[in-house]
Amino acid sequence: xxMQRVSPSSLxxxxxxxGLAAGTYWLVQRTLPSDADRAPYVKQxxxxxYADDMVISMLSPNGTTQYRVNSVHMTxxxxxxxxxxTMPAVRAFTPDQPEVTATSKxxxxxxxxxxxxxxxxxxxVRQPGPRDPxxxxxxxxxxxxxxxxxxxxxxxxxxxxxxxVMYGDGMIFNNISRAVQLLGNVHGTIQPAELxxxxxxxxxxSAAPKAPTAQNSPSAPGAPSPTKQGSKTP
Numbered sequence: 630x631x632m633q634r635v636s637p638s639s640l641x642x643x644x645x646x647x648g649l650a651a652g653t654y655w656l657v658q659r660t661l662p663s664d665a666d667r668a669p670y671v672k673q674x675x676x677x678x679y680a681d682d683m684v685i686s687m688l689s690p691n692g693t694t695q696y697r698v699n700s701v702h703m704t705x706x707x708x709x710x711x712x713x714x715t716m717p718a719v720r721a722f723t724p725d726q727p728e729v730t731a732t733s734k735x736x737x738x739x740x741x742x743x744x745x746x747x748x749x750x751x752x753x754v755r756q757p758g759p760r761d762p763x764x765x766x767x768x769x770x771x772x773x774x775x776x777x778x779x780x781x782x783x784x785x786x787x788x789x790x791x792x793x794v795m796y797g798d799g800m801i802f803n804n805i806s807r808a809v810q811l812l813g814n815v816h817g818t819i820q821p822a823e824l825x826x827x828x829x830x831x832x833x834x835s836a837a838p839k840a841p842t843a844q845n846s847p848s849a850p851g852a853p854s855p856t857k858q859g860s861k862t863p
Contacts, residue, residue: 677707683714687742687775694722696775698738698745710740719745719773721804727756729804731771731780745773753780753802762791764809766800778804786811793819 683703689695700714717736721729731754733747751771755764768786773779780802788795788811798813 672708674706674708676704678705679703680705685738685742693724695778696721696773698742700736703738712738714738717745717747719747721773721778723778723804726807727758727761729753729755729780731773733771743775745775747771747773751782755807761807763789765789766802766809768800780804788817791820793817795819 680703681701683698683700685698686694687696687698697720698714699718699720701716702714704713705711706713714736715734717733719731721731723729731745731747731751733751734749736745736747738745748770751768753764753766753771755761757763766782766786766788768782768784770784771780771782774781781800783799786797786800788797788800788809795811795815795817797811797815800812801810802808
């Protein structure tokens with residue numbers, strides 16, 4: 630095989646190109662800031678990802694679905710790892726108990742998904758059971774504590790249970806014991822059948838007494854006649 634000679638001009642050109650490359654690399658390294666000069670990145674309250682038609686299932690210790698959160702749209706923020714939700718719906722599943730559903734126009738989910746806050750026209754509904762009628766609570770804010778299985782609000786609330794209606798300045802609903810505690814100025818109307826399980830009068834008997842009413846207890850606009858003060862446990 631014939632050897633191809635390299636001309637001196639080619640060697641000079643290669644040397645010049647190598648020198649230019651080395652000089653460019655040195656210049657870039659000199660102009661780049663060092664690790665000590667770089668300011669640490671501070672996370673801001675800005676979205677880092679989005680999702681539509683989101684479904685999150687929260688499991689109980691035995692692996693069954695305890696809560697399910699649905700949202701039409703969600704936005705996750707990078708600084709506090711919270712999630713803003715549009716039209717959220719939270720469903721609680723308790724064995725051998727009617728389902729409980731909470732909905733609102735907007736909501737937030739904290740970083741570890743243990744607290745769900747529901748805002749604007751928030752509604753909590755417990756489905757009717759074998760011995761209990763449907764329960765419906767209305768407020769501008771409900772907070773669902775997933776680990777404690779509690780729904781609460783510090784805002785004025787309307788509570789409907791069958792034909793009875795009560796009003797309060799706040800509410801705590803324990804999904805385990807199914808007990809509801811109304812807070813603050815509580816007033817409304819409880820039907821006699823729910824006070825003592827009274828049956829309708831038979832022919833010839835007098836009608837059952839009306840539910841007792843409280844004195845000096847202001848009623849909410851459009852509310853029925855107020856009854857005695859106190860908390861109500863459906």
